[in-house]
Amino acid sequence: MNPVLDGWSIDGATAMHAWAIATAATVAAACALVGTLLVVRRMSLLGDALGHAVLPGIAVAVLAGGRPGSPFVFAAAVATGLLTVWLTRLVRSAGSLSDDAGTGVVFTTLFALGVVIVTAAASRVDLDPSCMLYGILELVPFDTVSIGDLEVPRGFISAAVVLGTLTTAAIATWKLQVFTAFDADAARAAGVPVAAVTGGLLAATALATVAGFEVVGAVLVVAMLVVPAAAAELLVRRLHHMVLVAVALAVVGTCLGYLAAWRWNASAAGMIAVVLGLEYVAAVVLAADDGLVARGLGRLRYAWRVLCEDRLAAVWRAEEKGTAATAPVSLVQRLAVGWLRLTGRFVGRAGGLALSSAGRREAEMVVRSHRLWEAWLGQHAQLPLDHLHPPAEWVEHHLGAAMRQRIEAEVGAAGDPHGSDIPPEA
Amino acid sequence: MSPTACLAAAPALTHNTLVVAAGVAAVGCAAGVVGSLSLLRKRPLIGDAAAHTTLVGVAAAFLLTGRRDLPTLLTGALVAAVAGLAALVLVRRFTRTRDDAATAIVIGVGFGLGIALLSGITARGLPGSAGLEQFLLGHTAALTVRDAVLLAVVSAVAVAVVLLGLKEATLVAFDADFAAATGWPVGLIDQVLVTLVAVMVVVGLPAAGAVLVTALVVIPPVAARQWTDRVPTLLVLGGTFGLVAAIVGVAVSAVVPRMPTGPLVVLAAATICIVSLLIAPRRGWLARRHQQVTLEPPPGMRRLR
Numbered sequence: 228m229n230p231v232l233d234g235w236s237i238d239g240a241t242a243m244h245a246w247a248i249a250t251a252a253t254v255a256a257a258c259a260l261v262g263t264l265l266v267v268r269r270m271s272l273l274g275d276a277l278g279h280a281v282l283p284g285i286a287v288a289v290l291a292g293g294r295p296g297s298p299f300v301f302a303a304a305v306a307t308g309l310l311t312v313w314l315t316r317l318v319r320s321a322g323s324l325s326d327d328a329g330t331g332v333v334f335t336t337l338f339a340l341g342v343v344i345v346t347a348a349a350s351r352v353d354l355d356p357s358c359m360l361y362g363i364l365e366l367v368p369f370d371t372v373s374i375g376d377l378e379v380p381r382g383f384i385s386a387a388v389v390l391g392t393l394t395t396a397a398i399a400t401w402k403l404q405v406f407t408a409f410d411a412d413a414a415r416a417a418g419v420p421v422a423a424v425t426g427g428l429l430a431a432t433a434l435a436t437v438a439g440f441e442v443v444g445a446v447l448v449v450a451m452l453v454v455p456a457a458a459a460e461l462l463v464r465r466l467h468h469m470v471l472v473a474v475a476l477a478v479v480g481t482c483l484g485y486l487a488a489w490r491w492n493a494s495a496a497g498m499i500a501v502v503l504g505l506e507y508v509a510a511v512v513l514a515a516d517d518g519l520v521a522r523g524l525g526r527l528r529y530a531w532r533v534l535c536e537d538r539l540a541a542v543w544r545a546e547e548k549g550t551a552a553t554a555p556v557s558l559v560q561r562l563a564v565g566w567l568r569l570t571g572r573f574v575g576r577a578g579g580l581a582l583s584s585a586g587r588r589e590a591e592m593v594v595r596s597h598r599l600w601e602a603w604l605g606q607h608a609q610l611p612l613d614h615l616h617p618p619a620e621w622v623e624h625h626l627g628a629a630m631r632q633r634i635e636a637e638v639g640a641a642g643d644p645h646g647s648d649i650p651p652e653a
Numbered sequence: 654m655s656p657t658a659c660l661a662a663a664p665a666l667t668h669n670t671l672v673v674a675a676g677v678a679a680v681g682c683a684a685g686v687v688g689s690l691s692l693l694r695k696r697p698l699i700g701d702a703a704a705h706t707t708l709v710g711v712a713a714a715f716l717l718t719g720r721r722d723l724p725t726l727l728t729g730a731l732v733a734a735v736a737g738l739a740a741l742v743l744v745r746r747f748t749r750t751r752d753d754a755a756t757a758i759v760i761g762v763g764f765g766l767g768i769a770l771l772s773g774i775t776a777r778g779l780p781g782s783a784g785l786e787q788f789l790l791g792h793t794a795a796l797t798v799r800d801a802v803l804l805a806v807v808s809a810v811a812v813a814v815v816l817l818g819l820k821e822a823t824l825v826a827f828d829a830d831f832a833a834a835t836g837w838p839v840g841l842i843d844q845v846l847v848t849l850v851a852v853m854v855v856v857g858l859p860a861a862g863a864v865l866v867t868a869l870v871v872i873p874p875v876a877a878r879q880w881t882d883r884v885p886t887l888l889v890l891g892g893t894f895g896l897v898a899a900i901v902g903v904a905v906s907a908v909v910p911r912m913p914t915g916p917l918v919v920l921a922a923a924t925i926c927i928v929s930l931l932i933a934p935r936r937g938w939l940a941r942r943h944q945q946v947t948l949e950p951p952p953g954m955r956r957l958r
Contacts, residue, residue, distance in 0.1 A: 271757040272698070279864075321930045321938055322879060328697040332875050335868035336923035339916035342790060346912050360789055360864065361768060446705065446864060447768070450761025457754045494772035500765020507758060511748050519747065 246368040246380050248485050251499065252478045253386040254435075254442045255451050257393050259459075259477035261435045262452035263470045264428055266460060268408045272327075273312075273429075274452035276334035277436045278445050280311035282341025282359060285440065290348055296370070296385050301437055308433025309426075311337060338445065362444035362496045364485075382441060389438040393431055397470075400427060405466055443496035450500035451477060458503075458510035461518070480506050533624050534563045536593045539572065540623070542580055543590035547647070552580060591650040592631075597623040598643040598650075599634045605644040612644060628652060669798060674903045676801025677793055677860045681869060681899025681918070683808035684853045685891035686815050688870030689877060691850055692891075693826035693884070694843070697874070700850040701867040702759040706737030707855060708767025708863050711788050712774060721781050723800040726788070727855055734851045737763050767863070791862035791915030793903050800859070807856045811849055815888070822846060823884050860899055862915035868922060873898060876926035879933035898922035 265271050284307025285300055293299040311333055319329030345359060367382035397404070406414040407424045415421045432452070439448035459472035484499030491498070512519045538560065545552035555561045564580070567573045572586030582590055600622045601615040626634075631652060643649055691699055707730035714729025715721055737759050744755040771789075774782045784795065796804075815822070824832045825842045833839045850870060857866040877890035902918030909917075931938050 266751075266754050269751055269753050271751075271753040275701075275757055275760055318930065322875060323936065324875060324878075325695050325697070327695070328692060328871060328875050331698050331701070331867060331871035332923070332926060335865055335872065335919050336926075339865055339868070339919035339923070342913065342916040343920065346916075347909075349911075361772070446764045447761060449757050450765055453754055453757040454761055457750050457758055460750065460754075461748060488769070491773060492776045493769045497765045497767070497769030497772060500761050501769055504758070504762030504765065507762070511744075517749065 243368040244485075244489065246383060247364055247495070248482055250367050250380060250383040250386050251364055251442050251485055251495070252481045253383065253390050254438045255455070255477035255481040255499070256474045257386070257390040258435045258439050258448065258451035259455040259473040260390075260393055260397055260470060261428070261431045262456040263459065263466070263473050264404055264408060265432060266453060266456040267466065267469075268428070270428075270432075271449075271453045271457075272330065274432055274436065275446075275449040276315070276330050277308045277311060277433055278440065278448040278452075279334045279338035281305075281307045281433065281437055281440060282445055283307060283337050283344060284310075284341075285437070286341050286344040286348070290344070296381050296441055298385075301385065301434070304437040304440070305430060305433040307337075308436060309429060312429055358444065360444045360446060361494050362440070362442045362447070364442045364495045367442070386438050386442070389434055393435060396427065396431060400424065401467075404428065408466075443499060447496045447500045450503050451481075454500075454503040454507050455480065458507040461507075461510045461514045464516075476506050477503070531563070534559060535567055536589070536624055538563050538567060539582065539586055539590035540593040540597070542573070542582055543587065543594055546582070588653045592628075592653060593623050595650045595652070596626040596631060598645075598647060599631055599638065600626065601645070602638040602643055602649070603634050606638055615644060670907065672798045673793055673796045673801045674900055676796070676804040677903050677914075678896045678900045679805040679808040680853070680856050680860055681873075681895035681897075682892040683811045683895075684857055684869035685873035685877070685893070685895025686812050686888050687846075687849045687853045688895070689874040689884075689887045689891035690815060690822050690826065690846055691870060692874040692878060693823070693887070694846060695826075697871045698756070698867065699847055700854040700870050702741055702756050702763070703734035703737050703851045704854045704863050704866045705760040706733045706740075706763030706767070707731075707858060707866075708788060709733045709763060709770060710736075711785060711858075712767060712770035715774065715779075715782065715785060716770070719779075719781070721785065723796070723859070724803060726785075727803075727858065730788075730858060731852065731855045733763075734855055735848075738847060738851060764863070787862075787913070788858050789862050789864060790913035791858070791860050791865065791918070792906075793859055793914045794907065796859055804856050804859070807852065811852055812892070814845070814849060818842065818845065819884070819888075860902070860914055861918050862913065865915040865919050868919040869895060869899075872919065872922040872926050876922070876929040879929040879936045894922065894925050898925060 262271075262274065265274055281304040284304045285295070288300040288303035289295055293303070314337075315329045315333045318324065318332055319326065322329070324332075342359065368380050370381050371378040372381055372384070373379075403414075403419055403424050404427075406417070406419055407421050411421050414424075435452065436448050439451050443451060455473040455477040456469070458476055459469045463469050463472055480503040481499050484502035485495050487493075487502060488495040488498035510518070513521075515521060538555065542552040555564050564573065567586065568580075572583055572589060573580050574583045574586075575581040597619045600619040604610055604615050604618060605612070635649075635652075688697070691697055710729035710731065710733025711726045712729075713733065714726050717729075718725050740763075741755055741759050744750055744758065745752065748755075750758070771785055774785060784792075787795070821832075821837060821842050824837060825839050829839050832842075853870055854866050857869045860866075861869050873894035874887070874891040876894050877887050880890055881887050898918050898921040901921040902914050905917045905921075906912050906914040929937070932940075934940055
């Protein structure tokens with residue numbers, strides 16, 4: 228157990244954990260909400276930069292007498308966040324630098340400044356140097372205020388206020404944000420105050436970052452901002468779906484991460500980031516459209532269709548020539564023949580395969596596609612006769628009825644360049 | 654104040670302290686040189702993802718070997734840094750996640766895994782686990798002479814590689830399309846550069862820590878860029894600024910108790926950078942202000958592209 232968690236085996240321990248989870252999940256939801264817009268606007272690294280850069284603001288505000296998590300400290304940190312963006316622009320233009328270089332200079336410098344301030348003052352004030360990096364989620368339930376007869380942690384209240392503010396702001400300005408995110412130039416031309424919309428997003432990022440800073444620390448807040456949103460982007464296509472999925476992933480991941488940290492006695496902030504990462508990996512693998520599994524299955528299905536159609540066409544051609552079809556050679560070809568027999572497209576014994584009427588229709592369409600394509604290539608591509616077969620062997624699996632009709636109309640009565648008949652459309 | 658005078662101010666100045674300071678200075682210098690190239694290639698933050706995944710390697714190396722000597726831990730860190738970069742490549746190759754989000758994911762999740770492992774090790778109080786957190790923010794006081802020699806040798810090799818491939822790297826940095834068209838293996842040259850940055854990030858860990866080590870490869874080159882439009886001068890200045898920043902950081906952290914080295918090195922580099930942005934001839938703020946007043950066209954405002 229963590230040193231902190233050790234003392235919890237008394238009554239109310241579960242309530243303590245519940246408050247910690249509720250706080251973390253609230254912060255994660257706020258971060259995922261903002262993070263969605265950051266990800267679609269390609270501003271993900273801004274979240275990383277702000278997470279580092281707000282530290283000196285928080286440190287100075289706490290030194291000046293604010294208590295961590297109070298509105299004063301929040302305001303100071305958000306101001307520092309906006310100052311960071313302004314400083315980055317200043318450094319960038321002063322040094323004629325790229326975006327990355329300016330950001331790299333400013334956020335590392337500010338974070339270093341914050342660490343020095345906190346370390347120098349650690350003995351005097353209520354700021355622990357390590358909480359800059361890990362957050363103090365485990366301590367959140369101990370600092371409470373009474374609301375009615377309920378002891379509510381301050382951290383939860385400020386997280387809930389941040390989430391409420393951001394949700395309200397998001398609902399109020401959603402259309403403007405979406406318009407700006409997808410086409411800033413068109414939005415500007417249409418009279419949208421693009422600078423104000425972007426500034427609002429920056430302020431929202433700073434707010435979410437500060438809320439996250441207390442819970443998971445300076446570095447891991449970027450995981451809460453970006454990872455659920457990036458996973459959601461792989462899972463769904465529409466932006467408002469993406470927000471909802473990102474928030475859901477963030478909340479679930481936070482709860483699981485906290486429980487995993489409890490189980491294996493590790494930093495809650497670290498485990499939450501790890502679980503969010505696993506969710507992203509799961510999205511990469513399982514996404515319905517272009518997840519690895521879906522893409523792999525799609526390729527397999529295609530390879531299988533090609534295999535089956537080639538077997539059908541081989542038997543049809545053998546019948547046409549009056550010879551015996553070449554026997555299936557490889558294992559997969561045998562499997563394909565078995566499948567075609569099972570689905571009623573082949574009849575008869577192995578070795579003496581015959582096409583059923585359904586199989587014949589399918590085979591004729593494959594051969595028809597093949598020979599039409601050879602005819603078209605022969606007329607239009609001026610390829611020698613022996614070069615027509617390979618491309619047709621590939622294209623035969625891809626032509627639909629409408630396309631075959633058009634090609635037939637174009638090649639006219641010329642027929643197959645090798646002299647075979649082209650089967651009519653079914 | 655000269656570096657030597659700075660060191661002389663430190664208490665308990667021993668042969669050991671001097672050697673360690675020299676090793677860390679070599680790292681700062683090499684990081685400045687390598688960083689100058691990645692600044693020219695317009696990829697200054699390329700090491701950030703690698704830097705944040707190094708913690709996983711440090712923790713895993715300790716868990717697997719039970720040892721905590723610097724070569725073991727840094728080998729683990731290097732493997733993890735390369736794995737982090739590989740993860741970045743895989744995400745780019747197999748998903749439609751964009752580059753910025755991919756980098757942020759590797760930073761966040763890699764660092765989270767590192768923190769989780771480190772906190773797990775600390776909570777279990779494994780023998781010899783004390784001090785692993787020093788890789789978060791940098792701590793040079795515990796380095797031995799052998800460690801310092803290792804850091805210096807790796808740094809020297811990195812600088813040698815840069816010097817050997819300088820012509821090719823410059824060509825790729827200035828016009829990658831032309832380089833590819835004339836038959837240079839642009840991809841390979843870029844990979845070597847990325848590997849060099851990863852190596853510098855790893856040997857920079859004792860000096861600056863995982864969170865801030867990126868600054869070693871970013872800030873000194875940015876400062877150097879203000880003073881010159883020539884690549885060799887840029888490398889020399891970048892290396893010099895990195896060296897000075899590293900020595901100042903080590904010296905100050907030796908004087909101030911409990912202060913991690915990394916932030917001090919970064920602040921020293923940032924001071925050099927701010928001064929450069931203000932007073933550098935032609936590109937500096939003061940010089941440009943003057944030019945605006947006299948309405949003269951800025952003669953030296955050439956941009957490296």
